[in-house]
Amino acid sequence: MRILVIDDYLNVEMALRGILDGHTVAGVRDPAALPRMLAYEEPFEAAIVDLRYVQSTATGLTALATLRELSPGTKTIISTTDEEENRLLYLLAAFQFFEPRALLAKRADAFVTRAVVEAVGRGDPSPTPDADPFRRAAATRPPLLDQLVHNRTELGIWQELARFDKRLQIASAAHVHPRTLDAFTAAKGAAIDVVATHFPRPGRETEPMTEGDAAGPGAAHGANLIRVIHFARTHEQFFADAEVAGLLEASWRSR
Amino acid sequence: MFDSSLRTPLVYAIAVRYQTPLWRAGALLRAGCMAGFWVLLLWFPAGSVPQGAAMLALGSVGAVTAWAHNRSSLLDFLVDHDIPGLSAVARHLIGARLRAAADLSGLLEGFGIISVTLLFAGPVAVHPLPAIVYELGTVLIVVHVWSAFLQAMTDSSWYSPDVPPGRAVLLLRPVMPLIVAAILFSILGYPIYWEHEAVPGGLFGVILACAVVLLLLPFTLVYELILRAARDALGLLARRYRAEDAVTVHSLVKNAAYALISEVDADSGAGAETRSLAREMLALTEEARLLALGRTADLGGVELLWHCVTRVLPSGGQITAELDAASHTVQLSGTDYQLARRCLVDLMTNAWKAGAHRIEVTVRVAEQPGAARPQTVLRVDDDGPGMPPGVLDNPATSLAVMAEHLRGYSGSLTFSDRAGGGTRACVRWQSAW
Numbered sequence: 001m002r003i004l005v006i007d008d009y010l011n012v013e014m015a016l017r018g019i020l021d022g023h024t025v026a027g028v029r030d031p032a033a034l035p036r037m038l039a040y041e042e043p044f045e046a047a048i049v050d051l052r053y054v055q056s057t058a059t060g061l062t063a064l065a066t067l068r069e070l071s072p073g074t075k076t077i078i079s080t081t082d083e084e085e086n087r088l089l090y091l092l093a094a095f096q097f098f099e100p101r102a103l104l105a106k107r108a109d110a111f112v113t114r115a116v117v118e119a120v121g122r123g124d125p126s127p128t129p130d131a132d133p134f135r136r137a138a139a140t141r142p143p144l145l146d147q148l149v150h151n152r153t154e155l156g157i158w159q160e161l162a163r164f165d166k167r168l169q170i171a172s173a174a175h176v177h178p179r180t181l182d183a184f185t186a187a188k189g190a191a192i193d194v195v196a197t198h199f200p201r202p203g204r205e206t207e208p209m210t211e212g213d214a215a216g217p218g219a220a221h222g223a224n225l226i227r228v229i230h231f232a233r234t235h236e237q238f239f240a241d242a243e244v245a246g247l248l249e250a251s252w253r254s255r
Numbered sequence: 256m257f258d259s260s261l262r263t264p265l266v267y268a269i270a271v272r273y274q275t276p277l278w279r280a281g282a283l284l285r286a287g288c289m290a291g292f293w294v295l296l297l298w299f300p301a302g303s304v305p306q307g308a309a310m311l312a313l314g315s316v317g318a319v320t321a322w323a324h325n326r327s328s329l330l331d332f333l334v335d336h337d338i339p340g341l342s343a344v345a346r347h348l349i350g351a352r353l354r355a356a357a358d359l360s361g362l363l364e365g366f367g368i369i370s371v372t373l374l375f376a377g378p379v380a381v382h383p384l385p386a387i388v389y390e391l392g393t394v395l396i397v398v399h400v401w402s403a404f405l406q407a408m409t410d411s412s413w414y415s416p417d418v419p420p421g422r423a424v425l426l427l428r429p430v431m432p433l434i435v436a437a438i439l440f441s442i443l444g445y446p447i448y449w450e451h452e453a454v455p456g457g458l459f460g461v462i463l464a465c466a467v468v469l470l471l472l473p474f475t476l477v478y479e480l481i482l483r484a485a486r487d488a489l490g491l492l493a494r495r496y497r498a499e500d501a502v503t504v505h506s507l508v509k510n511a512a513y514a515l516i517s518e519v520d521a522d523s524g525a526g527a528e529t530r531s532l533a534r535e536m537l538a539l540t541e542e543a544r545l546l547a548l549g550r551t552a553d554l555g556g557v558e559l560l561w562h563c564v565t566r567v568l569p570s571g572g573q574i575t576a577e578l579d580a581a582s583h584t585v586q587l588s589g590t591d592y593q594l595a596r597r598c599l600v601d602l603m604t605n606a607w608k609a610g611a612h613r614i615e616v617t618v619r620v621a622e623q624p625g626a627a628r629p630q631t632v633l634r635v636d637d638d639g640p641g642m643p644p645g646v647l648d649n650p651a652t653s654l655a656v657m658a659e660h661l662r663g664y665s666g667s668l669t670f671s672d673r674a675g676g677g678t679r680a681c682v683r684w685q686s687a688w
Contacts, residue, residue: 010589010590013590014660017663027687029589029593055554163264163268172271173271173411
């Protein structure tokens with residue numbers, strides 16, 4: 001089987017070469033280089049895709065979109081570190097907009113890694129349940145990501161929530177009325193609760209707010225706003241990602 | 256002034272923070288001015304009230320429109336309910352928020368205040384007016400003009416990096432106070448120059464009113480200087496934070512890397528791959544430190560690579576390492592950069608541990624005749640005692656592990672003796688992505 005590793009850290013690819021002994025492993029460090037590589041290389045049966053890349057604006061979503069377009073026969077496996085909470089929305093998007101066959105934690109041992117890759121290569125279900133919560137979240141109606149971002153205006157509000165910390169400033173920068181912002185924060189507070197229910201993490205509820213997160217309850221006008229600002233800042237790169245905006249807008253158009 | 260380099264997310268964020276309270280207060284202030292004009296109508300000659308009301312109408316509609324501009328729920332309501340005329344106006348006002356443009360509320364307020372000014376002076380002005388009414392009217396006109404054009408001159412959309420203002424409005428901005436002052440002078444000065452009449456305050460009063468309007472220009476200049484100062488100060492602060500982060504990386508991760516290397520070296524059971532990865536941690540830590548300091552643009556360059564890999568050698572002059580001049584400018588792909596880092600760390604560490612005092616390194620990317628991909632070539636020369644025979648045949652050595660990795664990239668590792676003593680290690684592989 002020919003396996004493509006899309007990961008910015010070469011040692012991941014080297015380790016996978018050892019683990020997947022007997023298979024052909026090739027790699028690329030940046031999804032932006034993927035089209036050139038796919039034009040040069042023989043087709044791959046499976047691809048292991050990292051979600052985030054150091055010093056690249058491209059993400060795993062870029063890689064998944066490129067593979068879908070240029071190599072539709074390649075089965076994809078998302079590889080990520082599950083410690084980083086800011087990857088959660090990227091994972092939700094990956095499972096909502098693409099059809100990755102499995103989710104592989106980077107700290108998975110060699111035995112699990114080989115079992116997952118070979119099962120996916122054969123077309124069998126992944127032997128690990130890691131992807132199940134994300135598949136369920138994508139299958140809910142409306143999908144979990146849609147509950148968080150329902151239209152272009154909401155995406156704009158999320159972006160401004162990460163940049164400003166006062167109600168009037170956020171409303172002004174997002175070009176909405178402060179009462180629209182209040183309704184948004186109430187609705188999204190509920191959506192964040194749904195996310196927390198789907199993906200419980202120890203300590204998530206007790207994460208301390210730093211001084212920079214909001215200028216205090218008086219400035220932020222309500223607990224909802226503080227929570228939503230905190231969520232927006234955790235996922236700032238996701239909400240500002242042009243690839244994400246393109247995928248969301250395509251999904252809104254198809255509704 | 257009006258520096259396009261101020262169009263950055265940071266400056267835009269500051270401008271929005273400045274503008275948010277100003278917009279509402281400004282709309283309220285101008286509405287108050289319009290209310291003041293209506294009150295002053297009480298002291299107008301009885302027959303001129305209908306004319307006065309007609310000339311105040313445009314500015315009053317402008318004040319209402321400016322108020323509506325800040326009421327998104329009202330605009331949304333008008334758009335949703337498809338009310339003839341009003342829905343189109345609401346759509347226009349919503350769209351006009353996104354960029355610096357002459358929008359309807361601005362035009363209504365602008366022409367409205369001209370109409371109001373013409374009520375007090377100029378060819379259709381109402382005569383006679385009590386001096387105090389004229390003076391109060393002039394003060395309200397100047398306050399209204401100042402508020403409206405202060406907002407126009409310092410609007411956050413001038414600094415929007417996403418939706419930059421159009422060329423025409425950019426050209427208009429610096430001359431806007433001049434145009435407004437000229438219009439004001441031509442109206443307020445009309446009775447003095449055309450009708451040769453005395454007005455309360457005289458020519459001095461007219462010049463003072465216009466000069467106050469002209470102050471918008473230095474005010475905007477000061478505003479932009481403050482924006483620039485804030486941008487530069489925050490830039491410095493960001494650099495300081497980066498430096499602190501770099502120190503954190505250094506003290507936390509590099510010390511941990513040294514501890515790891517020490518343990519791995521002491522552990523006879525540790526494999527060659529483990530030892531190699533542990534040593535690479537030092538180069539990686541230095542790379543992370545430099546990236547934290549903002550050297551991201553250098554990533555992929557041999558210059559940065561060289562700086563990082565030399566961290567694995569001890570300081571203190573026991574050993575010197577030199578990169579040939581032409582290699583400094585070589586740029587590598589992501590995979591080649593990391594493969595070169597791994598190889599150089601291993602080869603340089605081996606040379607040092609074998610007793611070499613001088614290491615010379617060359618990095619090249621060479622086109623291969625007939626091959627679709629070029630070849631990356633590393634040459635590491637040292638003055639050490641030489642490589643023991645069969646070192647690549649022993650799978651327990653880090654060099655044998657490296658040779659195995661290189662085969663995966665159609666590459667090879669070879670050693671040869673140098674003429675003057677020492678070893679030349681030559682690593683080559685087909686350049687990867």
